[in-house]
Amino acid sequence: MFNQIKGHSIQIKNLIADVNLGKLSSGYLFGGPSGIGKKLVALNFAKFISCENISGERQDSCGGCPTCKKIDNGQHPDIFLVTADSAKEIDTMVSSKKEASSAIKIEQIKEIGKRSSFRPYEAKYKIFIIDEAEKMTQEASDALLKTLEEPPKDTIFILVSASERMLAATIVSRCRRIKFNALSLEEMKEMLIADYRLDETKAHFLSCFSQGRLANVLKIKDKDILTEKNSLIDDFLRKKIFFKDRFDAQYKLNLFLGWLRDLLLSRLMKRPTLINIDREAELLKNKNKYTISELKSYINFISEALLYLERNINLRLLTNLARIKLCKA
Numbered sequence: 001m002f003n004q005i006k007g008h009s010i011q012i013k014n015l016i017a018d019v020n021l022g023k024l025s026s027g028y029l030f031g032g033p034s035g036i037g038k039k040l041v042a043l044n045f046a047k048f049i050s051c052e053n054i055s056g057e058r059q060d061s062c063g064g065c066p067t068c069k070k071i072d073n074g075q076h077p078d079i080f081l082v083t084a085d086s087a088k089e090i091d092t093m094v095s096s097k098k099e100a101s102s103a104i105k106i107e108q109i110k111e112i113g114k115r116s117s118f119r120p121y122e123a124k125y126k127i128f129i130i131d132e133a134e135k136m137t138q139e140a141s142d143a144l145l146k147t148l149e150e151p152p153k154d155t156i157f158i159l160v161s162a163s164e165r166m167l168a169a170t171i172v173s174r175c176r177r178i179k180f181n182a183l184s185l186e187e188m189k190e191m192l193i194a195d196y197r198l199d200e201t202k203a204h205f206l207s208c209f210s211q212g213r214l215a216n217v218l219k220i221k222d223k224d225i226l227t228e229k230n231s232l233i234d235d236f237l238r239k240k241i242f243f244k245d246r247f248d249a250q251y252k253l254n255l256f257l258g259w260l261r262d263l264l265l266s267r268l269m270k271r272p273t274l275i276n277i278d279r280e281a282e283l284l285k286n287k288n289k290y291t292i293s294e295l296k297s298y299i300n301f302i303s304e305a306l307l308y309l310e311r312n313i314n315l316r317l318l319t320n321l322a323r324i325k326l327c328k329a
């Protein structure tokens, strides 16, 4: 239900208005950073549109009718979630290629076209949520465009994307765009304290570290994250640089980046908002250990390393580079 979603209140209000005013668009594009809950809003929007308990000006789905329950369980015959991962299923169905790559393929979009040509079975609309829409192949994107240009009756497409710029302009222009924003540091901190019962220091660190992306926080909120991050920072400071895999490297480098950023901000500002407030005294004591240009060069190195990691850099090479580049840090 919408009332269980944190933040995005303006976006949700607009979607509710579309339903109550009878102004539903046949295509929506939910854009904004990853991990902030766009797909969750899309699923709840589908639920709100389809819920059986409709009376007057509704503000939310009921959450309890058979339709709401089926959507929650991913079992509603008129609501479809299309993801790059669901390509695996289609791969084994339609081709001999067993290995699926992370893309939304033409076969998936054709399947959508086929399914959308039937009338809805149970609900008022057929709703297709295409997650990470930017992962559509060129062919898939062309096929979707055709469908969007002549949208089948009673069908709604919701495209979800963190990289709108990678979508074809022709597709974007066919959709009503709803822009989502990451939660602010304060919003997220308040939420982690009130709803997840985290203490202030942990909530502060997680809010900064996640940059307002709740999905990232929920993955690590139950860990003893402060002890873990401190021991990882100490490893870096003792030149113990070791990465298990790409994700491990991303995680550790991001943590150390936070430390370096704190040192730099302490040099540049009188009252910076530190990420590592639990080690504020130590940070302030050490801030003059490095020159500003040294700190900037470490930060640049890590920022570049994080980019290379997205492009599959060889891990051993990266580890060696990190040992050399950060040896004085």
Ligand SMILES: [Zn+2]
Pocket (backbone or CB within 6 Å): 051, 052, 053, 061, 062, 063, 064, 065, 066, 067, 068
């Ligand atoms: Zn309902």
